[in-house]
Amino acid sequence: MSRLADTPLSVLDLAPIRQGGSIADSFRESVSLARETERLGYTRFWLAEHHGIEGIASAATAVLIGHIAGATERLRVGSGGIMLPNHPPLVVAEQFGTLETLYPDRIDLGLGRAPGSDGATMAALRRDPYAGVDDFPQRLAELQSFLDDARPGQRVRAVPGQGTRVPIWLLGSSDFSARLAAREGLPFAFAAQFAPAQLFEALRLYRDNFRPSRMLDRPHAMVGLPVIAAESDAQAEFLASTARQKFLGMIRGKRTAAKPPVERLDWSPMEQAQVAQFLGAAVIGGPETVRQGLERFLELTGADELMLNTDVYAHEERLASYRIVAEVWQG
Numbered sequence: 001m002s003r004l005a006d007t008p009l010s011v012l013d014l015a016p017i018r019q020g021g022s023i024a025d026s027f028r029e030s031v032s033l034a035r036e037t038e039r040l041g042y043t044r045f046w047l048a049e050h051h052g053i054e055g056i057a058s059a060a061t062a063v064l065i066g067h068i069a070g071a072t073e074r075l076r077v078g079s080g081g082i083m084l085p086n087h088p089p090l091v092v093a094e095q096f097g098t099l100e101t102l103y104p105d106r107i108d109l110g111l112g113r114a115p116g117s118d119g120a121t122m123a124a125l126r127r128d129p130y131a132g133v134d135d136f137p138q139r140l141a142e143l144q145s146f147l148d149d150a151r152p153g154q155r156v157r158a159v160p161g162q163g164t165r166v167p168i169w170l171l172g173s174s175d176f177s178a179r180l181a182a183r184e185g186l187p188f189a190f191a192a193q194f195a196p197a198q199l200f201e202a203l204r205l206y207r208d209n210f211r212p213s214r215m216l217d218r219p220h221a222m223v224g225l226p227v228i229a230a231e232s233d234a235q236a237e238f239l240a241s242t243a244r245q246k247f248l249g250m251i252r253g254k255r256t257a258a259k260p261p262v263e264r265l266d267w268s269p270m271e272q273a274q275v276a277q278f279l280g281a282a283v284i285g286g287p288e289t290v291r292q293g294l295e296r297f298l299e300l301t302g303a304d305e306l307m308l309n310t311d312v313y314a315h316e317e318r319l320a321s322y323r324i325v326a327e328v329w330q331g
Contacts, residue, residue: 185213
């Protein structure tokens, strides 16, 4: 029996900005992708919070979530994720309570604890770059209190937000959020789309330490991973050079808009190995290669859901990749 056929698939979008394109293009293409993946049967469409990065347009994440939700009908739309240390929990509760009220039972609130930016940008966000993230569990509890029913005598309330019970997911690329999600009985999403090194240990810790909650009676793990599908293995490898150029730029301290694919990359063996670490979970190839790769990934991880990120240059190639995946997924 195919494990893939029984596994929900979802989409992670960063509203990527292409060289030669505009931010307005990115937003139009995100709407187009959301509508197409909804038609294809994908479950969720999440957007990630990043700040001050030339190639990513999803900084005002809650605003963009509302835009995507308003342009679709059934797709669950959410954050993958909101970086909670950047925001007062009350503000996050108000934003997502508003979204949940506008689009009932369609909003997810994925939370991360990384800044999603550099030190200077953190300072511009009025976040102390030296404050750390040790208070993340306390911020999570405060946020939950603003989304649950109001308690007797509660002085500060999220209006809207209170009582909406927006589903919260914890996101992570290490064991911290895995342990916290297990302790709180929350669903967990691991970011193997860029940091797969601790994937198996994080999943093990989450499952072994999970405590049932009002939200979940058993652990539920979703894994993000890079997927690039094309008509052939060779074409997919060519398209993947865009993602490889992005990570190569990060290694060299240069974040740029998405670059067109190239036949050959000018990199050292060490740089090639470093890029391969970022993309260690990637599934890249033609339809049969992608089918086998996804089946093998599910067999190894036991993931309850997969969230796919397709990082290619041309919008039509991105749409085509998700169509090919849908074809192999649905048989």
